[in-house]
Amino acid sequence: MPTPDITPGAPCWIDLMTSNTDTAKQFYGDLFGWEFQTGDEEKYGGYITANKNGKMVAGIMQKQADQAAMPDMWSTYLRTDDAAATAAAVTANGGQVYVEPMDVPEQGHMAIFGDVSGAAIGAWQPREMRGYELVAENGAPAWHELHTKDYDAAVKFYQEVFGWDTDVMSDTAEFRYTTLGAGEDAKAGIVDASGYLPAEVPSNWQVYFAVGDADASIEKAVSMGGALVDGPDDTPFGRLATLTDPTGAMFKIVADTGQAAQG
Structure with missing residues (x-):
């Protein structure tokens, strides 16, 4: 599969902030078939890159140490052509700047x-590193989804700040869902989570990985110390x-x- 064509505003990268990189490498390496490279400590702080099929x-x-109180978590980054301008737009549209735009040599x-609903979202302005090079294949990111407690405000935020051209996939009382792009060209989703996210859980972005067999992947993950939180469920979009x-x-x-489902 060719390197994905990542347009401004679309997801372009994911990373894991973890309390134990060795455990993470062992787990995701075995689960998804990843191989790893560790970056220069002085330049990149020992940042680890995961590769699938090269x-x-x-x-x-x-x-x-100063992040010890934060949970281990996956983050999604959206592409921007001007990180400083995006930061200004974030503030102007009710969001917060958690980490000011910084140069990665x-x-x-x-x-x-932080978006207007409190969910953390990364932004990446590429130079040499353009973003991930494989999507929607086994062991690669397949979808990105914002679960928000303030759906209308969140949709408007991503339209205004990241230039999203959105499509309303569903607008019923039970299920409100908007996508970046439409149908098979959609690249991310926003779901109204106000009805099910607990009070103590903030709005958040979630990352989906493609697998060949959901049940086998669950069994393997649990055998390696992971845990099943929800599912598996058969949906029009696959077994989740x-x-x-x-x-x-x-x-x-x-x-x-x-x-x-066909768009």
Whole structure:
């Protein structure tokens, strides 16, 4: 599969902030068939890049002492052509700048924001590092989804700040869902989570990984110290499940069952 064509505003990278990089490498390496490279400590702080079939799919970084109270978690980054301008737009549209745009030597610029509903979202302005090189294949990221407690405000935020051209997939009382792009060209989703996210759980982005067999992947993950949180469930988009890795970072898997909904 060719390197994905990542347009401004679309997801372009994911990484895991973890309390134990060795555990993470063992777990995801065995589960998804990843191989790893560790970056220069002085330049990149020992940032670990995960590869699948020789193509970059994700990053892993060690949680620092001042982040000890934060949960281990996966993050999604959206592409921007101007991180500083995006930071200004975030503030102007009711969001927060958690990490100011910073230079990653030779690779690009990164920033971390809080959207208007409180969900953390990364931004990446590429130079040499363009983003992940494999999507929607086994062991690679397949979908990105914002579970938000303030759906209308969140949709408007991503339209205004990241230039999303959105499509309303569903607008019923039971299920409100908007996508970046439409149908098979959709690249991310926003779901109204106000009815099910507990009070103590903030709005959040979730990452789906493609797998060949959801049930086999669940069994393997659990055998390695992961946990099944929800599912598996058969949906029009595949067989889905939510899991955590051994240190508690949440992620989702999706297996194509040949029943994918047509846009």
